[in-house]
Amino acid sequence: MANLVSIENVDMRYGGAAGTLAVSGLNLTVAKGEFAAVVGPSGCGKSTLMKLVTGLHIPQKGNVIVAEKQVTEPVSIVGMAFQNPTMLPWRTTLENILLPLEIVEKHRKRLRTHKKEYIEKAERLLEIVGLKGFGSKFPWQLSGGMQQRANLCRALIHEPELLMLDEPFGALDAFTREELWCVIRDLHAAQGVTIILVTHDLREAVFLADKIFVMSSRPGRVLAEHQVPFARPRDINLTYETAFNDMVHKLHAEIANARVAA
Structure with missing residues (x-):
């Protein structure tokens, strides 16, 4: 399977030659259609990795x-x-979802002449994430979990080849978070989009990902790469099984050791 993302021996420093070295010797690959998760101690460069992949930093x-x-400039195929x-x-929920189409060049002109088509696409996405009929609501009329569902629709409306998720469920309660794990699981299965998830939640990483990268303390590099052995589709009850929790504990130990070694 061809790689959609390759990071090859990358160093990224903030603040000039004497500034903070965020990542050093960073290497990883993510195949087209793969779901990858990136975990590690705070300050390990997870957010820097996101900015490198999207072209926000060179x-x-x-x-x-x-x-x-x-990558030499911002990448247009990313949500x-x-x-x-x-x-x-x-703006209403539907109008918020359509916002990227007003920005992404290849959709901007077409939006004017094919707006009905795009509205239908947005409404299909809303239905997929369990928000059918909520397109006319304003953000203040939605719960936090509902807003995050709409946020996923907005990230997918322009049909990106790559979806980057930066702690997308961290502010939600445990039950809502698990509901949204299942939403993103189903979106990945239905659309085949490549996903990179940055998260501190190790259960989330193991439940969702095909492959997990464990990063070191700053300057960040990949300490370990794990293939997740659980077959898809995954039911939430998997999170209570011994093999699942054994993998979570293994990741926890690796990150704890990375913090001590810093």
Whole structure:
């Protein structure tokens, strides 16, 4: 399977030559259609990795390659979802979801002439995530979990090849978080989009991912790479099984050791 993302011996330093070295000798690959998770201690460079892949930062050393092109500017094939949905309060849920189409160049002109088609696509996404009929609601009329569901729709509306998730469920209660794990599991299965998830929640990583990268303390590099052995589709009851929790504990121990070694 071809790689959609390759990071090759990358160094990234903030603040000039004497500044903070965020990642050093960073190497990882994510295949097209794969679901990868990145875990590690706080400050290990997980957010830097996100910015490198999306072209928001260009490394001082090494190569970042996305869709067979070296990254030298912001990457247009990426959708992103963060912990804070940051929906515009004066726009309806549907209007918030359509917002990327007003920004992404290849959709901007077409939106004017094919708006009905895009609205239908947005409404299909809302139905998939359990928000059918909520397109006319404003963000303040939605719960936090509902806003995050809408946020996922917004990240997917322009049909990105790569979806980047940065702690997207961290602010939610445990039950809502597990519901959204199942939503993103089903979206991945239905759309085949490549996903990179940055998370502190090891259960989340093991439940969702095909492959998990464990990063070191700063400067960040990949200490270990694990293939998740559990067959898809995964039921939430998997999280109570011994083999699942054994893998979570193994990851926890690796991260604890990385913190001590810092």
